[in-house]
Amino acid sequence: MVKHGGSQVINCSTNCTKPENGGLETSLDKIVLQDSPQWKLFMIFNVSQNSSMRCFFWCSRKQGSKSLNVGLYYPPKQVLLKLQPTRVAVGSPFTIECRVPSVAPLEGLTVTLLRGSEVLHSQTFEGTALSPQEAMVTYSAEAQLEDSSHNFSCQAKMDLRTRGVKVVDSVSDSQALEVFEPVQDNWMVIIVVVSVLLLFVTSVLLCFVFGQQGNQRRRGIYRVQAAWMRLRGTHPAQPA
8 A cells, every 4th residue: 555645666586597588567657776686676555546567577488477457555744623612611611623534545544532631531433535625523421620630632644554654643633621510500690689689779868868868858848838837927918
């Protein structure tokens, strides 16, 4: 297997002691690195498609050959992590989502969700399809207060050593989860209750003030009437 767009060294050899000619047949771009009568070293490069190739040698006017299929693999170049929500109360659920786009084959792929260095969840995949596809892992948990002290991340590792490819891994950017204790809700209730009480007290005070002003106006009218009656009593009306 060859990484998409990558290169690979191909060795063609024969046990014929005096081969007449030899080479590598392929539609891929190639160059000769080294050459000797019994072996030839080639490099194929810019590999962008699955292909086949054939090594051949002529020995005593007979051709011997060996064919080889070349398959592409798409390593996990990009790993995307998403926390939902990013701010959550203690004991409330949250979700960790990890996506690995454009990866193939899924065989040998392991996606691991981490909290700091602690493994929260690990998932392996199966599939030999060589066309790139997306791998996704979703994990749900309840928020703990200590979650705020750790960063969350996601690691994607592709192990194709059985196909002659070394282990390739990639890690997402780390993200933080903000966890809070739900005491703020109690403060909101207290603020609302105090506001209602203040409004009630203010209404009662306003009613009292306006009531006192009305009483004072009424008493002023009564005093004027009483003074007028006394004035009439001391000055009797003159006859017409």
